[in-house]
Structures are given as structure tokens and as C-alpha cells.
Amino acid sequence: MASVGVVVAAGGAVGAARKASSYHSPSLTRSGTLILRAAGNHHEGEDYVTRSFRLAELTREKVRELAPHSTVIVATSSTEQHGPHLPINTDAAIVDAIISRAAERAAQQISVLVAPPLHFGFSPQHLFACALTLRSTTFYQVIWDIGSSLASAGFRRIFLLNSHGGNDECDRLLTKDLVIHHDVTVAACSYWTIADAALKEIGARDLGIIPGHAGGFETALMMAIAPELVDYDLLPATSPDPGPISSRGVFPGLAIQKHDEWKRVGGYSDAPTKATAEKGKLILATIADVVADAVIAFHRSFV
Structure with missing residues (x-):
């Protein structure tokens, strides 16, 4: 477990932590803190806590200590109608x-930190209903500044994971620009792209378009992640016909956008009639495993 980080004690159990001969599997709390439970005699309040995964929860001294040896994950997403x-x-x-x-899985093998996420992206196509959007140039400058700041803090491995289609090109462009100006190695991907083969294997395409937009795929994920936020009474029963042009595959390899297309289709790509929480849990676990493998491979490839 040495790669996870320095072990400290919760509840004043420093000595006990040092004496424990073995530990059960780690678990990650909602706050991003890794808990190691001692095997054998264990008393309530005597969990042994490593550093937080969350970069924002660390002191500047701890960041400086960990940065050169860690991969930092930066999430890019959006806040927009679904x-x-x-x-x-x-x-x-x-x-x-x-x-x-x-991150929980990867941290069992490498040193990994999670930066504060960027929940604002490039989403002007959804302004017809609701979107807190940045211009593409603004979004790019924001992720450029975040990447540059991480480099200045001592990080040499930066992994961008994206969950919004409008951000994808900017994230990928950053990998090329940032390495010219900073001594860093940068990776970028959208989760559905990197997990495409694995998602096909589990039959995720049966739900609808991957990733789609507020269709069967994303709805299943949200049923698994935050079912209380899903309005089951308003689930669309039919898919737009025709569907959004960006999802129709007009010609292989051709990227197409059309004015007010998302407004025309009602703001969703396909009907979530087959979505269930069980399917969402399987999809989430599958994607997380692929991302963990990718982060580990990226980290170990750095020289």
C-alpha cells in the first residue's frame, strides 16, 4: 500500500496503525479520503486514513511533495439541459x-490525485432551454490556465477526462499545446471513447446512442448515480424522428453540426425506454475500470 501515500491516524490511533500487520481492501469516502481498516481487532473510530485523493483538500506542502510523483486527473464537463x-x-x-x-482503484498501484472539476463547458447549443456555457475560446483558456497552474505546482503527468461532447476538441488540442510550453506529459479522452470496446461487450448500445444526450445511456447512468434527481414522470416515450444530425452517421468520419438542431429534437437524442439503474451500475463500473487502467498505463509510461 506504499504507493497510496503516507498513513496518518484518525481518532488518535497512530501507534495502532503502525502496529497493524495487515489491512482489508481500501474504501473511498464521499469526500475522497481513502480508509484503510486494520485486520483483526478493530474498534470503532480507529480507521487509518491516508491523504485525501482530492487535491483541494491537501496543504501546499503535501501538494509539493506528491506532485512530481503523481498523476493528476482533471474532469471537464458541463452544466446544461438534459x-x-x-x-x-x-x-x-x-x-x-x-x-x-x-481513482480509488488506480491508487492501489500508483499515486493519483483528483483536481477540482470544471463543471462549465462549451454548450451554446443548449441555450434554448438552459445552459451555463463558456465560449470555446474561453473554455480553452480556462483549461490552459488550469494545466499551466498544475505544471507550476510541480505536476508532470496530467490526465484530462471529459464527459461533454462540446469539450472534446479543446481537451485534445490542449495536450498538444501544453507540452510545448511546460515540461509535462498530458493525456485527454472522453469517457465514452476510451471505453467504447468495453461498452460494446456489455451490450450498452442496446440502450440507445452512446453517449447520446439525455437518452437511454445517460439516463441509465443517472438512475444508478443519483436516482432522486431523475424525473421518472417525464421520461420521453419516443425518440426524435429524425434524430439529431450529429448522431445519425451521415457519412463515416464526417463531423456535422446544424443550427438549432437540439431545440428541434427537444433536447434529447433518444428515448430512455430501456434504461434501468441496474444497467447504469454495470455501465458505470465498466467505464471506471477502463479509466483506471488508462490512468495506470499513462502514469507508468511517463519517463
């Missing part, structure tokens, strides 16, 4: 859930 039935924080909730699970 049909009549999903909350506007859908993209943010999904990527946060993925990263929490992926």
Missing part, C-alpha cells in the same frame, strides 16, 4: 462518479 427528465448537472455527476471509482 431533456425534460434529467438534471442540468448530468455530465458533471457522471464524470465525478467515474473518477471517484477509477
Whole structure:
């Protein structure tokens, strides 16, 4: 467990932590703190707590200590309408859930930290209903500044994980720009792209378009992550016909956008009639495993 970080004690159990000969599997709390439970005799209040995964919860001294040897994960997402039935924080909730699970698993093998997420993205196509959007140039400058700040703090490995289609090109462009100006290695991906093969294997396409927008795929994820935020009474029963042009596959490899297209289709890509929480849990676990593997591979490839 040495790669997880320095072990400190909760509840004044420093000595006990040092004496414990073995530990059960770690678990991650909602705040992002890794808990190690001692095997054998264990008393309430005597959990042994490592550093937080959350970069924002560390002191500047701890950041400086960990940065050169850690991979830092930066989430990019959005705050925008997701049909009549999903909350506007859908993209943010999904990527946060993925990263929490992926970081917990990756941290058993490497040193990984999670930066404060960016929940504002490039979403002008959803302003017809509700979106807190940045211009593409503004969004790019924001992630540029975040990346530059992380480099200045001593990080040499930066991993961007995206959950909103409008951000994808900017994230990928940043990987090329940032390495010219800073001594860093940068990776970027959208979760559905990196997990595409694994999602096909579990039959996720049966739900609808991947990732779609407020369709069966995202609805299943939200049923698993935050069912209390899903308005089940307003689930669309039919898919737009025709569907959004960006999802129709007009010609292989061709990117197409059309004015007011998301307004025309009602703000969702396909009907979530097959979405269930059980399917969402399987999808979430599958994506998190792939992301963890990707982060570990990226970390170990750095020289």
C-alpha cells in the first residue's frame, strides 16, 4: 500500500496503525479520503486514513511533495439541459462518479490525485432551454490556465477526462499545446471513447446512442448515480424522428453540426425506454475500470 501515500491516524490511533500487520481492501469516502481498516481487532473510530485523493483538500506542502510523483486527473464537463427528465448537472455527476471509482482503484498501484472539476463547458447549443456555457475560446483558456497552474505546482503527468461532447476538441488540442510550453506529459479522452470496446461487450448500445444526450445511456447512468434527481414522470416515450444530425452517421468520419438542431429534437437524442439503474451500475463500473487502467498505463509510461 506504499504507493497510496503516507498513513496518518484518525481518532488518535497512530501507534495502532503502525502496529497493524495487515489491512482489508481500501474504501473511498464521499469526500475522497481513502480508509484503510486494520485486520483483526478493530474498534470503532480507529480507521487509518491516508491523504485525501482530492487535491483541494491537501496543504501546499503535501501538494509539493506528491506532485512530481503523481498523476493528476482533471474532469471537464458541463452544466446544461438534459431533456425534460434529467438534471442540468448530468455530465458533471457522471464524470465525478467515474473518477471517484477509477481513482480509488488506480491508487492501489500508483499515486493519483483528483483536481477540482470544471463543471462549465462549451454548450451554446443548449441555450434554448438552459445552459451555463463558456465560449470555446474561453473554455480553452480556462483549461490552459488550469494545466499551466498544475505544471507550476510541480505536476508532470496530467490526465484530462471529459464527459461533454462540446469539450472534446479543446481537451485534445490542449495536450498538444501544453507540452510545448511546460515540461509535462498530458493525456485527454472522453469517457465514452476510451471505453467504447468495453461498452460494446456489455451490450450498452442496446440502450440507445452512446453517449447520446439525455437518452437511454445517460439516463441509465443517472438512475444508478443519483436516482432522486431523475424525473421518472417525464421520461420521453419516443425518440426524435429524425434524430439529431450529429448522431445519425451521415457519412463515416464526417463531423456535422446544424443550427438549432437540439431545440428541434427537444433536447434529447433518444428515448430512455430501456434504461434501468441496474444497467447504469454495470455501465458505470465498466467505464471506471477502463479509466483506471488508462490512468495506470499513462502514469507508468511517463519517463
